[in-house]
Amino acid sequence: MKAAFFDAVATPLRIGVQPDPAPGPDEVVLRVAGCGICGSDLHITEDPAPFGIGAGFVLGHEIAGEVVAVGAEVHEFTPGDGVAVVPMRGCGRCARCLAGDPARCAQMVLIGGGYAEFVTVAARQCHKLPPAVALADGALAEPLAVALHCVVRAGVKPGDRVAILGAGPIGLLVAFWARRMGALHVVMADLHTHQRARALALGATDFALSGDRLAENIADLCGGPPDIVFECVGKRGLLQAAVQAVRLQGKVVGVGLCVGGDEWDPFIALTKEIDLIFAVFFHQRNEFGVALDALAGGLPQQIVTDRIGLTQVPQVFESLRRRTTQCKVLIQPELS
Numbered sequence: 001m002k003a004a005f006f007d008a009v010a011t012p013l014r015i016g017v018q019p020d021p022a023p024g025p026d027e028v029v030l031r032v033a034g035c036g037i038c039g040s041d042l043h044i045t046e047d048p049a050p051f052g053i054g055a056g057f058v059l060g061h062e063i064a065g066e067v068v069a070v071g072a073e074v075h076e077f078t079p080g081d082g083v084a085v086v087p088m089r090g091c092g093r094c095a096r097c098l099a100g101d102p103a104r105c106a107q108m109v110l111i112g113g114g115y116a117e118f119v120t121v122a123a124r125q126c127h128k129l130p131p132a133v134a135l136a137d138g139a140l141a142e143p144l145a146v147a148l149h150c151v152v153r154a155g156v157k158p159g160d161r162v163a164i165l166g167a168g169p170i171g172l173l174v175a176f177w178a179r180r181m182g183a184l185h186v187v188m189a190d191l192h193t194h195q196r197a198r199a200l201a202l203g204a205t206d207f208a209l210s211g212d213r214l215a216e217n218i219a220d221l222c223g224g225p226p227d228i229v230f231e232c233v234g235k236r237g238l239l240q241a242a243v244q245a246v247r248l249q250g251k252v253v254g255v256g257l258c259v260g261g262d263e264w265d266p267f268i269a270l271t272k273e274i275d276l277i278f279a280v281f282f283h284q285r286n287e288f289g290v291a292l293d294a295l296a297g298g299l300p301q302q303i304v305t306d307r308i309g310l311t312q313v314p315q316v317f318e319s320l321r322r323r324t325t326q327c328k329v330l331i332q333p334e335l336s
Contacts, residue, residue, distance in 0.1 A: 146281065243274060
């Protein structure tokens with residue numbers, strides 16, 4: 001089968017071939033219908049050591065596909081089923097896994113493999129797609145569930161004033177959920193206005209350009225300093241910007257993957273007595289199912305700007321390292 005391989009830092013991904021996979025007893029093989037390119041994939045290829053990634057690794061954890069083979073112990077799926085994949089693979093036996101929360105399993109592994117024609121996953125990682133969700137679009141369930149978990153962690157409630165730093169896919173989906181949780185103001189902030197129309201369509205009530213007066217601009221658009229600020233980029237300095245923007249005794253939620261450390265002054269956070277919260281992954285049994293239901297409604301699919309085949313992956317992946325007008329790119333191997 002064809003796949004896009006990571007070889008080394010500062011080297012574009014490479015299209016190559018490897019043997020077709022076979023399922024283990026508790027596994028299924030999927031023909032990949034869609035796999036999203038995630039911002040964390042870009043981070044991983046710039047600093048692979050913390051993630052245990054080496055040459056020959058196949059990225060891709062936002063996966064949906066068709067079951068083509070099942071292991072001997074798998075009875076809940078049959079070839080032809082369309083599924084979305086939860087990329088956190090836990091042991092399947094501990095209390096966390098049995099409670100539907102493999103992200104908190106001590107043996108959890110964040111799988112890759114989606115930048116390929118086929119991928120093998122544990123059957124317990126799969127959820128059947130609702131009939132109304134196109135097979136490739138099932139890949140959006142993962143980022144949609146991540147954004148839902150952020151909003152749940154923050155405790156967004158009706159009437160809240162919310163600001164979101166970063167108009168990438170996760171930031172946009174946080175806006176989607178925040179409005180549906182009843183937030184009165186949802187202000188998106190970004191360095192560029194490329195995603196302004198998309199942000200407003202998904203639920204943002206206004207859009208601010210990042211800059212020296214970011215906190216003041218957000219306060220003007222929110223009708224006062226926001227109750228909650230989500231940092232959805234993962235760049236140095238943005239936690240500090242979020243702390244400066246939030247109200248007294250408000251909440252700052254760290255969502256973006258900032259690898260290599262950050263620099264910020266906790267004195268402002270202390271004097272404001274803020275709550276600093278971090279959010280990662282999601283609850284498989286609860287939040288992932290809710291995300292699939294939302295996909296059936298169709299609106300979250302607006303984050304998709306490009307659908308590409310495998311042969312286009314190296315070029316598009318490199319373009320995403322720079323600021324572009326693209327938002328969520330879906331790899332659909334059948335387009336190759």
